[in-house]
Amino acid sequence: MTPTVRTRVAIVGAGPAGLMLSHLLAQAGVDSIVLDKRSRDEIESTIRAGILEQGTVELLDTIGDFSRARTVGRRHDGIELHVEGEQHRIDFAASVGRAVWLYPQHEVLRDLVAARLAGGQDLRFGVDVEGVDGGDRPRVHARGADGAALEIEADFVVGSDGSRSVVRSAVTGDHQNGYFREYPFAWFGILCEAPPSADELIYSNSPDGFALVSQRSPAVQRMYFQCDPDTDTTALTEHEIWGELQKRVPGTVLQTGPIFQRDVLRFRSFVAGELRRDRVALVGDAAHTVPPTGAKGMNLAIADVRLLADALAALLLDDDERLIDNYPERALRRIWKAQHFSWWMTTMLHTAPDASGFDRGRQRGELRSLVESAAGRAYLSEGYCGWPLDE
Template structure:
């Protein structure tokens, strides 16, 4: 049996951010990941690291090391029935801008930084289980790739293994309250070797919602609204490109080889609290947000930042205030971003093919966004990454040592 300060479960954006920030703070940790390194490095999801998250990495002195991609110019294109409206998501504050940085690039750079610093990252860890989470020294058990059973004792466990991981299931029934919402909307998501748009593009039409986002200099990700129980096989390449050209209002849209397609249901989920004993849930293990607005990965980065700073407070100064309040501080931001994502989801989908009353309400909201400086400013602030606490990313709460427990 080995020992460390923190065991991090999961090597995605949340887990590798926690691990890298802990390492940067001189705090030892072990990362356990059930998949292979190649699989983790290729998982493609979110594509924008928002302004506030970039500034978070800057506050740690890690921006140049862990962020790839290119600076994002802060312009979104909304296309309503083929008519273009450019909206800035710059809130006017000083500092580095958001980055167009696909999830796999961020994870690859975080992983390389962690390993170059001597980090302990164990891939293909099977049958992970968590024990004694309310005790002084929890134990994490797993099976190594050669089948050998292993165990690690630790002071804290960071559960960063997503919505279907083992971390949240280790919490006893009745401890967490799940707040779930099904939007009743499906998206076909398509990855293709096709030219990216000049700006991230969100399109509204009576045929349904569509979107076009850059995923590199020569690749794009597209989204098409569809029934949530639809099947990818129902969407031939011809049908995909015909629907995109119609909904994006661009008959000349260039096509390219489709390399991946899947359908997922838009849903939102929040678990409260985000901690149990010495287990702290981070990112998708605690909350799922509709992809509209690009908040999912960014919320995970904020959770990771708060947790790393809180652990640092305990290890360096015997101050557990930030650790005890981790859940309440995270959830305040989570609910703020859930509300924004829900607003944007309903607005862009209702403005297309909803019944007339809801469609006209949604189009009135878009009209305010396009024509009211105050509405555009509020939108930009939320897109940038508003901190609802009003605190800077480097500020910690004062307090004194009184033990670590759930909220």
């Protein structure tokens, strides 16, 4: 007989969204179980980008000294936007009085895992969720690391299990149900052993294509340049990679060093057809994905969780269904704003393969209009730093 575990909220996925949701629910007095098919080491060691909006950092502050975002992360009050070889600084502080923090996602996960385990969270690694039954008494069907079957009966199930979400079908009826866009370009990304090339991130639009110069630590840089989605990461020598990056960031001398990781990051946008059905809901990449240009992915997931945590507390503690009924509408307001911002940043900074002379001239005009306008700089600053979580 398959053993059954009972909890108020079953959270599938121990990424930033799932772990933060468990924290907020615990603060409200709602117990939960968090499941993830990955091991703790896998979760904490997969290196991913991390630009944290101010609102995200403020929410991470609530886990106390476990959060190192302000002490280890680096506050950035702006970015550099390079247009036709000219360098323009977008001053977030002057435009909107806000900032972002450069703090990689795996570090956020280390902080959240440590905080949740210290708080007594039922956090189960190596559990493979095979499906979810919806309805008024949802059930999660899973197998543990030993292969033994496990069922979890909950008052509510939350899918925070990423873009390949198993939970999604229980909400949308079909894993593919939703709105989708794929872009005709990708990023060729590298990690290299070298000190930062600039104090702040550089977003460069050049005749040779887009490039982004970022950082991971004082000794490691993360850089990207626009490429074809089918590019072979082994096809270029290190010399050729540095040549591609340097010619796309004229006026800045890049700090170079040994390249120890290469990857190609495809660009896709997705919004699930539904975010909630009965007592199952989606958050984070299970509900939506965005291209990385606008740095919205993790921040949008955290914003979802902030709304859903309040809604679940009202539902499960006070039998008040108003917030959970309104969750999809409220979440989608920000989701579509973030989709637009990410699309806008992406199309403004990248050169489409079939771009005509007119398209390229129009794009230069758009960039000029942005950097030469206080209103344009303010719009970019607001979108990049994020809208208040209570919106």
